[in-house]
Amino acid sequence: MPKLLTGAEIVFKCLEDQKVEHIFGYPGGAVLPIYDELKNHPSIKHILVRHEQGAGHAAEGYARSSGKPGVVLVTSGPGATNVVTALTDAYMDSVPLVCISGQVPTHLIGTDAFQECDTTGITRPCTKHNWLVKDINDLSKVMHEAFRVATTGRPGPVLIDIPKDIQFAKTKYKKPNKEKKLNGKSHNKFSQDQIDELVKLLSKAKKPIIYSGGGVINSGPKASQALREFVDLTGFPITSTLQGLGAYPGDDNQFLGMLGMHGTYEANNAMHDCDLLINIGARFDDRITGKIDEFSPNSKKVHIDIDPSSINKIIKVDLAIVGDVTSVISKINKTIAKRKNGHSKSNKSNIAKWWEQIEKWKEKNSLNFVNSNESIKPQHAVKRLYELTKNKDTYVTTEVGQHQMWAAQHYKFNKPNRWMTSGGLGTMGYGLPAAVGVQIAHPEKLVIDIAGEASVLMTMQEMSTAVQYNLPIKIFILNNQYMGMVRQWQELLHEKNYSESYSEALPDFMKMAEAYGCKGIKANSPADLDNKIQEMIDYDGPVIFDCHVDPNENCFPMIPSGKPHNQMILGPNDQEDNKIKGKGKALV
């Protein structure tokens, strides 16, 4: 008769069989049996965070930079509710997380027991699926199913709620089931006909654009490789969403930069004027489309996505291909290669005029800004950071706000999985714990959180985690003493009524660094910015970099509210001679 294992032992057996190496967590009454078992499993390292939200974001950073699911372990009640923000964030940005939460013993469920909450009820709308395990015999099956749900199809978070008595109860362990029960949820069933139709559209297009998104990253490094081949084969221009950055090299000539609300002039105009739009693994988010009725009005639209519910959700498309980006693009590339002769000749000359037009748009240089010798411009700081780190394999996380957009605009990514940012939910406080998770997954790499001073204070406590595990993360704070994006909208949309957006009583970040036991660096003037950045890079340990920047800088270009792509507000250099600006101003 096989040995009987406790629920806690089964949890670890499953984690071992799923090849989990790190879990991010915080102990508490209802998970103590699992924590007690931790010592018997040396292959699994537990990272103790300082707040459960931090555990969730760290696991997200870990997952997004490594392609493996992130695992979170929290206690019942407040432990579970604290992780809800991170679960929602992961759900919006399709990050595979497996969250294990403790629960009060089964006989106390529903009695308002100490630290009891309806965890599965609370997390139902922010997970792909969740389970309350009330029978020890279900535990191993549920654990393995959880990993499968989190990592297959469009990835996302799942939660397993395990009452304390189940953690003590004993049963036989069941290995993961090899045979996959797909329940109609496999979505890689595209046909060669669809591919042929797409290739036909490609060869006819005169003004094509490729718009790629986070789905390319989620599909794995092979997808980025296939995408690069595809762009090379077709000679088409490509733009990317916030989440897709890095799938295609940011410094390549065919890359038009990010699109959307703070995207480049050329990318947004190309989206508006194109006759063929190929969406690869993106979801027509409202930050991308602007006004729906006037979104890319004259184009045939193709949408490649693994999630059938993304198709026609926002924008009606002419051709939908439901499938994994890697398999779809590889199939397209093969099909193109087969008919290469006729195609490559006709098509590249077809789109020469289009490229001329794009070059004209590029001349606007829409990411420009007025630099200064007196104060550090935030865009300049990001540019210098990029120049000084581009030769290393750098991983960048961000918080949410102006700094995030400047990072997206001015930091060029050349590889997938190097850029971790909260796009869908827009969670301030994401970047610091995410950097912790990234550094755990890549101990030898340079990991930088490009942060704002307001965001970073939301999860500052995780510096303690970084110091405890000697994680040399660099927190690069663009400190403008404002919730900058809030201030910018108040300036442009609310008659400069800066209601509650100024950060009074900011802490001294140098002293804060000292208090946490890490290094603090402060930069005030453009003259010594480079040296200070270099000092940060060279320091072997966690750093808080307090970069004082011009507090009045706004993030441009910008698509104002309810406007289509071709009506952007440009930066200060263009404002005098720019007709759109005058008209745009009145309409904002």
Added chain:
Amino acid sequence: MPKSKSAYSIPTKKQKPDTYIFVVWVDNEAGVLARVVGLFSGRGYNIESLAVAEVDAVKNISRITIVTTGTPQVIDQIRLQLTKLVPVHKVAEFKREDKGVIFKEMALFKVVGKRNKIEKCLNACKKFNPVILDETKTSAVIQITALRREIDKMNKKLKPLGLISTSRTGAVAMTRGAKIFN
């Protein structure tokens, strides 16, 4: 166009919504109804009626029938979002006008009054297979099966005849002929 202070886009085109009936086969497990209903409320879809019960005790399958309204785009989304739920096996949807499908609701009417009024009630219900489930000298419980709007109509019609309480189920659906939902 009104001046907007929002960074979100302004709603524009409004299509006409239609009534559809969704039939959803799910694993009969704890929380499954909450998942389905939560999807509707969370995404702002409408539920006009809901009927759910286990239909296969061996395979542990329940069948949920939901009447909803929405534009074709919203109906598409409802189907695709439902299909994504882990315990959902399959989803079928029909327009209310679909001639190939039978829709039925059941209602119980409690009528209090003299014999002749109760007789009148029964008479009025004649078209909808009335069954008397309980009878006293002064009251009766009448069961009918009919379409939603027919029950609405009867509800109104029986009020003056002594109807004091109505209880009704949500609609259930089944295709006509030998074929079943794929």
